[in-house]
Amino acid sequence: MPVEKRRIEKDSLGPVEVPADAYYGAQTQRAVENFAISGLRLPPEFIRALALIKKEAAEVNGELGWLAGDVSEAIARAAREVMEGRMADQFVVDVFQTGSATSTNMNMNEVLAGRANEILTGRRGGKFPVHPNDHVNLGQSSNDVIPTALHVAAWTAVRGRLIPALSGLRASLARKAEEFSDVVKIGRTHLQDAVVMTLGDEFSGYARQVDLGIRRLESTGERLEELALGGTAVGTGVNTHPEFAQRVIARLNEATGLSFREAANHFEAQAAQDAAVEASGALRTVAVSLIKIANDIRWLGSGPRCGIGEIRLPALQPGSSIMPGKVNPVIPEAVIQVGVQVLGNDATVAACGQWGFFELNTMLPVMAYNLLQSVEILAAAADVFRTRCVEGIEADRERCRTAVEQSLAMATYLVPRLGYDRAAEIAKAAYEQGKTVREAAIEGGWLSREEVEQALATLIPGRKHHGTD
Numbered sequence: 001m002p003v004e005k006r007r008i009e010k011d012s013l014g015p016v017e018v019p020a021d022a023y024y025g026a027q028t029q030r031a032v033e034n035f036a037i038s039g040l041r042l043p044p045e046f047i048r049a050l051a052l053i054k055k056e057a058a059e060v061n062g063e064l065g066w067l068a069g070d071v072s073e074a075i076a077r078a079a080r081e082v083m084e085g086r087m088a089d090q091f092v093v094d095v096f097q098t099g100s101a102t103s104t105n106m107n108m109n110e111v112l113a114g115r116a117n118e119i120l121t122g123r124r125g126g127k128f129p130v131h132p133n134d135h136v137n138l139g140q141s142s143n144d145v146i147p148t149a150l151h152v153a154a155w156t157a158v159r160g161r162l163i164p165a166l167s168g169l170r171a172s173l174a175r176k177a178e179e180f181s182d183v184v185k186i187g188r189t190h191l192q193d194a195v196v197m198t199l200g201d202e203f204s205g206y207a208r209q210v211d212l213g214i215r216r217l218e219s220t221g222e223r224l225e226e227l228a229l230g231g232t233a234v235g236t237g238v239n240t241h242p243e244f245a246q247r248v249i250a251r252l253n254e255a256t257g258l259s260f261r262e263a264a265n266h267f268e269a270q271a272a273q274d275a276a277v278e279a280s281g282a283l284r285t286v287a288v289s290l291i292k293i294a295n296d297i298r299w300l301g302s303g304p305r306c307g308i309g310e311i312r313l314p315a316l317q318p319g320s321s322i323m324p325g326k327v328n329p330v331i332p333e334a335v336i337q338v339g340v341q342v343l344g345n346d347a348t349v350a351a352c353g354q355w356g357f358f359e360l361n362t363m364l365p366v367m368a369y370n371l372l373q374s375v376e377i378l379a380a381a382a383d384v385f386r387t388r389c390v391e392g393i394e395a396d397r398e399r400c401r402t403a404v405e406q407s408l409a410m411a412t413y414l415v416p417r418l419g420y421d422r423a424a425e426i427a428k429a430a431y432e433q434g435k436t437v438r439e440a441a442i443e444g445g446w447l448s449r450e451e452v453e454q455a456l457a458t459l460i461p462g463r464k465h466h467g468t469d
Helices: 026-034 044-063 069-083 102-121 132-136 142-179 199-224 244-256 266-271 274-300 330-353 364-388 397-406 408-418 420-433 437-443 449-459
Strands: 006-011 014-019 184-189 192-198
Touching: 006 026, 014 026, 026 102, 044 069, 044 102, 044 132, 044 142, 044 244, 044 364, 069 102, 069 132, 102 132, 102 142, 142 199, 142 244, 142 266, 142 274, 142 364, 184 199, 184 397, 192 199, 192 408, 199 274, 274 330, 274 364, 330 364, 408 420, 408 437, 408 449, 420 437, 437 449
Parallel strands: none
Antiparallel strands: 006 014, 184 192
């Protein structure tokens, strides 16, 4: 087995051997060796956001005269390449690292400096003519850049990926509400028969849940759009140009089409991460909604012969290694598992949010990892739920009609004529005699056939509002 070629890089603690073909330098290599914990890495969305910030920072520092033109251009070019995914293998620091994510910031700084030096001199790595701290990190600190990258990555992913996925799911559920608006079925409360509704009513409730989830996510944007950039070490803005943050953020908005702005108070923006906690809470609520909807659909499709069976789900794959012909509700179950994962992620983010001591939160890497994972898997789950399940759902109209007729809840519709107690006696008689409420009421002499038919004619509910406004 060939021996890996190495080169020597230096930092303030001394020389370090790094892989000869690496763009990164000594500080990244130390982090690799110090944090050999999980093999988990910060997600691509975070790396792209961080590279975008570094690109805009280099160009602004060039405009301000703080960086030479060739250095500014080389850093910006390197950052664009990172954003395109060309050097994904260079981001090697574990999620579980220093709580400020300084190691990830320096990983980015060293990769950009190493690539910029290659652009300018043909030699990969090193600190000349482009230095990772003095040039790439100019006007910045891990303490303001990492929270900024977290907000940019999270809000970009929510707006660009999750909300569109949920909007598609909402529309699909709303279409099913219309399609099933004439399918009369029995409602259920406490897992017991309740009064009559339509299958469309049920699906309209699901569509509204998703709609409200979208609105909750949208409301978090006002806080996520506040960026810590410009606060540097503790919020005072030491060693940065007074126009730096404003100019960089304007460029971020141009690049993303969003409306980021400098934090109203830099001490809050770095000492606390309440906006991320709030966003995670909104994601948790969406997860709870999807769990409820998926579980309902799972139960409504149970059977096919010995369950509720009011709807038929698409048959996607064999459901058992031992029982021939069994088909399971695999998509709802996958969605539920995603929801549970998001609940766990939210608990982690909430715990991380408590870890803001004095002027800095020191749980930023694991907070970013969990928050961004929640966004990504919820978006993917919503897409799969829509395309592989909801759009293919069919109503078993005969099963719904039969269940309504057999339900003891039909006695509810006799209450206006007989009162609660006598209607309850009819329900009891129907249960004990194995008859329908209709049969028990007529055969027991409580009401004439015509009176029963008139009373039960009211069980078909009037059309309710199925919209999401």
